[in-house]
Amino acid sequence: MDNTGLAPAREAAIRTSFKRQGMMRTMEARIDRIAPGRVVLSMPVTSAIDQQHGFAHAGATFALGDSAAGYAALSLMEPGTEVLTVEMKVNLIAPAAGTRLIAEGEVVKPGRRLFVVRATVRSEAADGTLRDVALLQGTMIPA
Amino acid sequence: MDNTGLAPAREAAIRTSFKRQGMMRTMEARIDRIAPGRVVLSMPVTSAIDQQHGFAHAGATFALGDSAAGYAALSLMEPGTEVLTVEMKVNLIAPAAGTRLIAEGEVVKPGRRLFVVRATVRSEAADGTLRDVALLQGTMIPA
């Protein structure tokens, strides 16, 4: 894992927050990468989070992307702060099929009051093929 | 339950689709009301879907609102079709505290090709007090 340049305290803040999220545990999500302004999360596509066709539910796809974006913002926030989603928009561009979903969140514009973020969610097929399934763009706030 | 005016076949299509969504089962969501262009879903706020402060995760709030909006659209679609989310935007306006979340989805503009939808998600406190926690606006497509 490449955590280059990230203060250990910021990484610890992200890992502590992540562990306290029941939603991430329920979806079996894990942290794949933490870097300044960039966080990657992933989770398996299982029947626990699917919709009527066996693909990941739009809500699960959103939850993973939103969390990756939120933690990307938290990686750049002041110590002692938490992060909240102000608003988030998702365009679903392909069925969330495959065996895993991988969400890469990034800070597009850090600010004193607000952080603009984006996330791309990709599905990984059994043979390792990646496909973009959702694009998110939104706003995070320190709390 | 007031299902006034809804063809039994449309209601059956919604219930069948809902039962096949693992995500709804995992979140312990249920259908509270089905009417033409309007569907209400609810679920308990539990540690299975919370974030680091014990409130419902933005992803869970989104999932419930998105599903209510999607089924509201499906209630007006042609027999034999399914519904997919094209895009959805959520503004989170208060912490999703309380004991239950209630999402009311409605069709704002039905169309031949696309349906514009909105949903309001409310939290219900132990004493029955309701509070708006999220507003969603988006687009559904028959599939």
Place this chain on the structure above:
Amino acid sequence: MDNTGLAPAREAAIRTSFKRQGMMRTMEARIDRIAPGRVVLSMPVTSAIDQQHGFAHAGATFALGDSAAGYAALSLMEPGTEVLTVEMKVNLIAPAAGTRLIAEGEVVKPGRRLFVVRATVRSEAADGTLRDVALLQGTMIPA
């Protein structure tokens, strides 16, 4: 005009800001109503703001709705503040035909740091018929 309940200073702040917006002047927009948390603007549909089919351009429709929503927020902000759009989403639900566009902006959730707003833009036909053409939902910030 019904400006019930709005402090004269807030109304004056909105009118002063509005007059200083070249974009509103260019689009021949005017203020139709100012009330606490609710502002109505309108403008003619002319060839100066149209698109290739003679309807109002999505950008003009957006500009009117965004401004109505922004001034609705400004009506509830502290004296001495200005308002900025953080983000805004629009769903275009019908062609912006007709002779006039009327945008009604409202504050859905006022806050200390952020204001959540919505706007509905309607087109008015020569015979006075109104039709919803766009729905906006977004976030304003005091500046």
Place this chain on the structure above:
Amino acid sequence: MDNTGLAPAREAAIRTSFKRQGMMRTMEARIDRIAPGRVVLSMPVTSAIDQQHGFAHAGATFALGDSAAGYAALSLMEPGTEVLTVEMKVNLIAPAAGTRLIAEGEVVKPGRRLFVVRATVRSEAADGTLRDVALLQGTMIPA
């Protein structure tokens, strides 16, 4: 101008449509580049399109970005079709100051029924410095 790979008929369709948009003419917008799935538009920041601080109005910024994204989509659509904005979301990340605005629109996901698009709007200062001022993400439909 690099129009590599674009069928002359598609380029002509874009130029014809652009010329028929009064809104583009009013804003003094011009086409800087057309390529398959990518279109760049620009316009001067003048008092005709400004807001109360002399920056470009959010509506003007949106209009330029939305149009760049729409023509990017049109560049990939079938002959004889027009393009309409289904929905568009903008995050405004810096004041639209400077002397010019430059909007680069791109198709993220072409589809049979819908096109997912993004646009970045940058401001250009008198010394040529560029700064991102707005990020758009939305959906276009052939009409």
